[in-house]
Amino acid sequence: MGYVVKVSRLYDGVDSKITEDRAVAIQGGRFVWIGSSADEIPEKYRTWPVASAEEFTMIPGLIDGHVHLCNDSVPDRAMVILTDLPGAATLRALQNARATLDMGFTTVRDCAGLEVMALRDAGRAGAFTVPRIQSAGYGICGTGGHMDRDKFYNARLRDNPGVADSPDEVRRVARTLLKLGVDFIKVNATRGFGGKIRGHQEMTSDEMTAATEIAHKVGKRVASHAMGTDGIKGSLDARVDSVEHGFWLTPELADQMAAQGTFLLPTAATLYRNVTRGFYRGGMTDAELSKMHDLAASAREAMFESLSMAMDSGVKIAVGSDMGGGPFLYHGENATELEQLVEAGMTPIEALKAGTSTCADLMDLGTELGRIASGYLADFVLVRGNPDEDISLLSHRDSIAAVFMEGRSVRIDEDLARDFPTDSDEIVQ
Ligand SMILES: [Zn+2]
Structure with missing residues (x-):
């Protein structure tokens, strides 16, 4: 089993713009699905726990x-x-x-x-x-x-x-x-x-x-x-x-x-x-x-x-x-x-x-990292606010609400941590 994260905004690392109301599914340390959170989450991910990070922007690590x-x-x-x-x-x-x-x-x-x-x-x-x-x-x-x-x-x-x-x-x-x-x-x-x-x-x-x-x-x-x-x-x-x-x-x-x-x-x-x-x-x-x-x-x-x-x-x-x-x-x-x-x-x-x-x-890592896309390693950051409107948000510790490497949080603000699975089975398997 993996888990799903819902965010208000997402920048995928490649596109020329930020997209709104997105959901991503993560399993085995990798992104396995990215879609609109308004859409039906595919059948196979519907039993997975959902972390709601609304009001945040997800960007690649x-x-x-x-x-x-x-x-x-x-x-x-x-x-x-x-x-x-x-x-x-x-x-x-x-x-x-x-x-x-x-x-x-x-x-x-x-x-x-x-x-x-x-x-x-x-x-x-x-x-x-x-x-x-x-x-x-x-x-x-x-x-x-x-x-x-x-x-x-x-x-x-x-x-x-x-x-x-x-x-x-x-x-x-x-x-x-x-x-x-x-x-x-x-x-x-x-x-x-x-x-x-x-x-x-x-x-x-x-x-x-x-x-x-x-x-x-x-x-x-x-x-x-x-x-x-x-x-x-x-x-x-x-x-x-x-x-x-x-x-x-x-x-x-x-x-x-x-x-x-x-x-x-x-x-x-x-x-x-x-x-x-x-x-x-x-x-x-x-x-x-x-x-x-x-x-x-x-x-x-x-x-x-x-x-x-x-x-x-x-x-x-x-x-x-x-x-x-x-x-x-x-x-x-x-x-x-x-x-x-x-x-x-x-x-x-x-x-x-x-x-x-x-x-x-x-760094010759372009097939593994730097993108939020299916199959890529799930390194991502949850930013409080919209970095497209204010890039300096990335320089403020308060705006960097959570940092994930390969699907695991390496730092996460307390208010957000409650929503994310801690059971390593959900993160790793
Ligand atoms: Zn130097």
């Missing part, structure tokens, strides 16, 4: 395509690297993963943080209730590149296993990562931004091509951190599967992305954070700090333009908040990305699609 669960939003990351005890990063990831799940994100793609892999596996084994995790292990970059910037002059140089300075070295690192069991490969095509730097290219296209060759042979995907135009071009020529950030796109590059089926994750939340919450001061003077602020504001403007170019060209756009990628944005605030995509010109429904079915497609 949200998916974040770019997080760093091992990192807290602390300003001085170098200090953490130097002082971390073994296991500390995995425990941070556990706490951050729970904060993420609490806000309705049932699946995440972790874009660098080797220590998350133990949590990914523990989650899969059912030892901890955390979102489904795909992990890149560590990110690949050149010596001194985007993910090799710590300058510990007075300490033993930290061995960075992601460093690779030629196509052959990239092959070795990529193969090592695959041997460790990563779900995808992350390359760092460019620097971030700061000073006069606007995400200039660091890895060569040849080096990135070595990564895509190795990954694609075994059916794995390659994500590329690429901010500046040259690095985006180099990544696309190397046939990466997704461009992370992509702040300085051109119409030609947007067309190339659309033609190659490359996903774009604008990570709009990071720039929102920089502009509204500022930077870690470190040793910066007031003048340097205000320069950084101006640079972030111009990157944000460029990103808004890039997003509209990408939308015009028909590029697949996915949600990636980059939580843990820098200070002043905290795990659990992932829906900031959907809010910012709307701010940048998407409709709330387009943002929802970017954070559900498109993100599932990005």
Whole structure:
């Protein structure tokens, strides 16, 4: 036996609109039927318990395509690297993963943080209730590149296993990562931004091509951190599967992305954070700090333009908040990305699609997740109110009334819990 849920509104992850008065039947952790609640429920489900979640909107479990669960939003990351005890990063990831799940994100793609892999596996084994995790292990970059910037002059140089300075070295690192069991490969095509730097290219296209060759042979995907135009071009020529950030796109590059089926994750939340919450001061003077602020504001403007170019060209756009990628944005605030995509010109429904079915497609999970459709895993969120009218509802703990993974509630408000079956037979069998 399974159970039936009745809701006032439903967004299925794919459609261009929310539908009203719907009912879904769930059995064995999957949706088995979706219909109008006014219709007769099919004979075979008529004896099942019915949970009435009227006044709520059901949406698919949200998916974040770019997080760093091992990192807290602390300003001085170098200090953490130097002082971390073994296991500390995995425990941070556990706490951050729970904060993420609490806000309705049932699946995440972790874009660098080797220590998350133990949590990914523990989650899969059912030892901890955390979102489904795909992990890149560590990110690949050149010596001194985007993910090799710590300058510990007075300490033993930290061995960075992601460093690779030629196509052959990239092959070795990529193969090592695959041997460790990563779900995808992350390359760092460019620097971030700061000073006069606007995400200039660091890895060569040849080096990135070595990564895509190795990954694609075994059916794995390659994500590329690429901010500046040259690095985006180099990544696309190397046939990466997704461009992370992509702040300085051109119409030609947007067309190339659309033609190659490359996903774009604008990570709009990071720039929102920089502009509204500022930077870690470190040793910066007031003048340097205000320069950084101006640079972030111009990157944000460029990103808004890039997003509209990408939308015009028909590029697949996915949600990636980059939580843990820098200070002043905290795990659990992932829906900031959907809010910012709307701010940048998407409709709330387009943002929802970017954070559900498109993100599932990005992660090669599009036949299992990100949609409320018969046969799909029953990951869903019950939202108090209508996110099509106000996308910021997804950022408020009070509006996220219940979160379900594979038909089981992982968090549910008390008033709603009474209506849902607790007998595991009804949920699992
Ligand atoms: Zn990142």
